Amino acid sequence: MAKQGQPPRLALEGITKRFPGVLANDDVSFSVAPGEIHALLGENGAGKSTLVKIIYGVQHADEGRIFWDGEEVEVANPKVARRLGIGMVFQHFSLFEAMTVLENIALGIDEKYSWRELQQRVTEILKTYHLPLDPRREVHTLSVGERQRIEIVRALLQKPKLLIMDEPTSVLTPQEVERLFETLRQLASEGCSILYISHKLHEIKALCETATILRGGRVVATCDPREESARSMAEMMIGGSLRDVSRKRTADFGPDRLKVIRLSAPREGPFGVPLKEISLNVRAGEIVGIAGVAGNGQNELLAALAGEMDGAEHGAIFLNGKACIAANVGERRRDGMCSVPEERNGHGSVPGISLSDNTVLTARYRMGLTGQGFIRYSAAEDYARNVIDTFGVKATGPKATAGSLSGGNLQKFIMGREILQKPDILVVSQPTWGVDAGAAAAIHQALVDLAAAGSAILVISQDLDELLALCDRLAVINGGRLSEMMEVEGISIERVGLLMGGMHGEDDASAALDQEEHSHAA
Amino acid sequence: MTTAILISILMTVVGAATPILLAALGELVVEKSGVLNLGLEGMMLIGAVTAFAVTYSTGSAPLGLVAAMVASAAASMIFAFLTLTLTANQVATGLALTIFGIGLSSLIGQGFVGLTVPALAHVFPAALAEDPIWRVLFGYSPLVYISLVMTALVAWFLTRSRAGLILRAIGESDEAAHSIGYPVIGVRYLAVAFGGAMAGLGGSYYSLVLTPMWADRLTAGRGWIALALVVFASWRPLRLLGGAYLFGAVMTLELHAKAAGVSVVAPEFLAMLPYLATIVVLTAISIAPAGGRLAAPACLGKPFRATG
Numbered sequence A: 001m002a003k004q005g006q007p008p009r010l011a012l013e014g015i016t017k018r019f020p021g022v023l024a025n026d027d028v029s030f031s032v033a034p035g036e037i038h039a040l041l042g043e044n045g046a047g048k049s050t051l052v053k054i055i056y057g058v059q060h061a062d063e064g065r066i067f068w069d070g071e072e073v074e075v076a077n078p079k080v081a082r083r084l085g086i087g088m089v090f091q092h093f094s095l096f097e098a099m100t101v102l103e104n105i106a107l108g109i110d111e112k113y114s115w116r117e118l119q120q121r122v123t124e125i126l127k128t129y130h131l132p133l134d135p136r137r138e139v140h141t142l143s144v145g146e147r148q149r150i151e152i153v154r155a156l157l158q159k160p161k162l163l164i165m166d167e168p169t170s171v172l173t174p175q176e177v178e179r180l181f182e183t184l185r186q187l188a189s190e191g192c193s194i195l196y197i198s199h200k201l202h203e204i205k206a207l208c209e210t211a212t213i214l215r216g217g218r219v220v221a222t223c224d225p226r227e228e229s230a231r232s233m234a235e236m237m238i239g240g241s242l243r244d245v246s247r248k249r250t251a252d253f254g255p256d257r258l259k260v261i262r263l264s265a266p267r268e269g270p271f272g273v274p275l276k277e278i279s280l281n282v283r284a285g286e287i288v289g290i291a292g293v294a295g296n297g298q299n300e301l302l303a304a305l306a307g308e309m310d311g312a313e314h315g316a317i318f319l320n321g322k323a324c325i326a327a328n329v330g331e332r333r334r335d336g337m338c339s340v341p342e343e344r345n346g347h348g349s350v351p352g353i354s355l356s357d358n359t360v361l362t363a364r365y366r367m368g369l370t371g372q373g374f375i376r377y378s379a380a381e382d383y384a385r386n387v388i389d390t391f392g393v394k395a396t397g398p399k400a401t402a403g404s405l406s407g408g409n410l411q412k413f414i415m416g417r418e419i420l421q422k423p424d425i426l427v428v429s430q431p432t433w434g435v436d437a438g439a440a441a442a443i444h445q446a447l448v449d450l451a452a453a454g455s456a457i458l459v460i461s462q463d464l465d466e467l468l469a470l471c472d473r474l475a476v477i478n479g480g481r482l483s484e485m486m487e488v489e490g491i492s493i494e495r496v497g498l499l500m501g502g503m504h505g506e507d508d509a510s511a512a513l514d515q516e517e518h519s520h521a522a
Numbered sequence B: 001m002t003t004a005i006l007i008s009i010l011m012t013v014v015g016a017a018t019p020i021l022l023a024a025l026g027e028l029v030v031e032k033s034g035v036l037n038l039g040l041e042g043m044m045l046i047g048a049v050t051a052f053a054v055t056y057s058t059g060s061a062p063l064g065l066v067a068a069m070v071a072s073a074a075a076s077m078i079f080a081f082l083t084l085t086l087t088a089n090q091v092a093t094g095l096a097l098t099i100f101g102i103g104l105s106s107l108i109g110q111g112f113v114g115l116t117v118p119a120l121a122h123v124f125p126a127a128l129a130e131d132p133i134w135r136v137l138f139g140y141s142p143l144v145y146i147s148l149v150m151t152a153l154v155a156w157f158l159t160r161s162r163a164g165l166i167l168r169a170i171g172e173s174d175e176a177a178h179s180i181g182y183p184v185i186g187v188r189y190l191a192v193a194f195g196g197a198m199a200g201l202g203g204s205y206y207s208l209v210l211t212p213m214w215a216d217r218l219t220a221g222r223g224w225i226a227l228a229l230v231v232f233a234s235w236r237p238l239r240l241l242g243g244a245y246l247f248g249a250v251m252t253l254e255l256h257a258k259a260a261g262v263s264v265v266a267p268e269f270l271a272m273l274p275y276l277a278t279i280v281v282l283t284a285i286s287i288a289p290a291g292g293r294l295a296a297p298a299c300l301g302k303p304f305r306a307t308g
Helices: A048-057 A078-084 A101-108 A115-129 A143-155 A172-187 A201-207 A228-239 A298-306 A329-334 A355-363 A377-390 A407-419 A437-452 A464-470 A494-499 A506-521 B002-032 B042-056 B061-085 B090-112 B141-158 B162-172 B174-180 B184-210 B220-230 B237-260 B266-285 B291-295
Strands: A008-020 A023-030 A037-041 A064-069 A071-073 A085-087 A161-167 A195-200 A211-217 A218-223 A256-265 A275-283 A288-292 A313-319 A336-338 A425-429 A456-460 A473-478
Touching: A023 A048, A023 A064, A023 A211, A023 A218, A037 A048, A037 A172, A037 A228, A048 A161, A048 A195, A048 B237, A064 A078, A071 A336, A078 A085, A085 A143, A101 A115, A101 B162, A115 A143, A143 A172, A161 A172, A172 A195, A172 A201, A195 A201, A201 A228, A211 A228, A211 B162, A218 A329, A228 A437, A256 A298, A256 A425, A256 A456, A275 A456, A288 A437, A288 A464, A288 A494, A298 A425, A298 A456, A329 A336, A329 B061, A336 A407, A355 A377, A355 A407, A355 B174, A377 A407, A407 A425, A407 A437, A425 A437, A437 A464, A437 A506, A456 A464, A464 A494, A473 A494, A494 A506, B002 B042, B002 B162, B002 B184, B002 B220, B002 B237, B002 B291, B042 B061, B042 B090, B042 B220, B061 B090, B061 B184, B090 B174, B141 B162, B141 B184, B141 B237, B162 B174, B162 B184, B174 B184, B184 B220, B220 B237, B220 B266
Parallel strands: A037 A195, A037 A211, A085 A161, A161 A195, A288 A456, A288 A473, A336 A425, A425 A456
Antiparallel strands: A008 A023, A008 A064, A064 A071, A211 A218, A256 A275, A256 A313
């Protein structure tokens, strides 16, 4: 891959890494040229993260060699990696919420600058790469995109020659993604190589020159993403043909199953967002989506709808026309509304108890798992087994503890537990977060089928692609307020993105919207 | 005449405030690093008895102070080993440390009950220290001045120094600090040791300055007030200073009421006041929606196990 006789910036040869019971990387070789934007593609568990950790010195390969600018190197720890010129932006930021941007940057670098020097350098970098960020703000007041910029500045302060980005766009608005891509292209044009890890194929098509595709720890293909289709790359990733979610869009929905009028609620936790007068309705057979960047009131909305606020919420909620604002979680479930929260370990399930006991927690009324004050264990076990079989959950059986399941499998179990209750209304938050493509498709299909059977479904998700594929209508939540409902058919992605990033100033957003509407009219 | 009364009142308030200020300063640093050490009362008692015993046997009060700091820091290391290395529950271990401290101080103090030592000498010349007016500034024990200097030092350390930044970061998110590469457990050990030494210093104020005589359970639960003070001050050193003097005033209320012959309420009730105030303050802060709790280090009391 070396251009004009130049050695590659980074070359891997036969990297192999074993964990107990798993071969995470199996004889992986590839190289990245200077100034190249190189994608590393693969499903969850394909070995991308392990490989990147080996490059960054967090983990060590059992076999294989790493070459840096043509010379063999040993990356013993992240400090060595940084000294070589490898910068990394992690998927989960290592940030300190209650501290300022500048303090966070100071904590994340090896060099010791004086405050003034650091401030100067940071301002310089922010200006050079057009990164909008105020160094004096405290992190908990920032959007996810702004938080990511802190990590990028941290990495850029070390003048990297290779920047590794691990799933950088999973929580960004479309505009923030575009901003990020411009920064990355500018970096690449200055000769910095970029290793870009993602499973979002259209982004890789837009950004990368080369893609290495991993499956089951092995390199299965190398391609030029600009010449591939998203579908062909997806099929290389999963090693089979992709199942489409089949959805017949109809316009005739039944009556309102869920109606919410001016629902307000206090924030949950010190970094939460209070809900402000949210109104929405979901009709029978309809799937409605709530888009938005994390931390804009999604957790509060789910808690208020599910009845977890203990009366702290006010406004009106109607389930099948029956007012339920005073009802608690159990009563709302009995009346036909089931819910799946975002946090699956500890909120959606109790990790330490069995799957069958976990079904009793939410399905006891609708599935008759209790009677005369006692748990009907055999009924619970049958129901858990039914969920496991129907949704293809990989578990040793109903007696397995919830905590022993992988994230994706547990999510399938929790979704299945609610869906098989055939609720009139299902409220789900992040239904496919951290779930691989195959399982995500299965969950999507189950939601579509449930809606087709006449249930009303409200999906709260940060994944805009997911909402666009599933929903009939969607609205955007920002700062605890809900935008107007929009029909998904013919929706403007740009408009949704602007609504999602509401912190850029309402005036800007509405001005841009006006402009867009004019151009549409013309 | 009234000035003289006022001055004597002021001086007793400072006297009552200083030991809890010293102990609370140490605890503040400990909590900023994310560790909750409820053993303050026990460590203060260990410091008090050590200071007394060493001063009594060697005749040197400075030596007694140093010994008190070393002994309390050593006691805090037991806590640190159990909670940081063995990841035992911090609340339970802290309570155990208090009970241990009460017992140990009684045991060591058995032979000293009723004995006295000479009080710590003044720092300033007698002309100033014993002047009826100027003593309000210069007439205190060296520990009072040490407590003020320490307040300034801790404030500077936490807000201005890089080491303080790292310590706060570890209390804010141990996981993030670890992934960046900071020694979470090591820093917490140091913080706990500092907290122990400061508690020892605070305890020795009771046995060397306030009542230079040994009695069982000399600190009388003031360690708990110091703990509450940290929360009251929302983990800020300068507020801690103000809070300590406020609590000092409440604590001496009984004394002054008695002196002034006021008997509207029973003196026993006035003696309860500081503890009552502690409960009220703690409740008020935990009810307050954001202000109070936001200031708490996010990882306070959570055990940390290094992974990966």
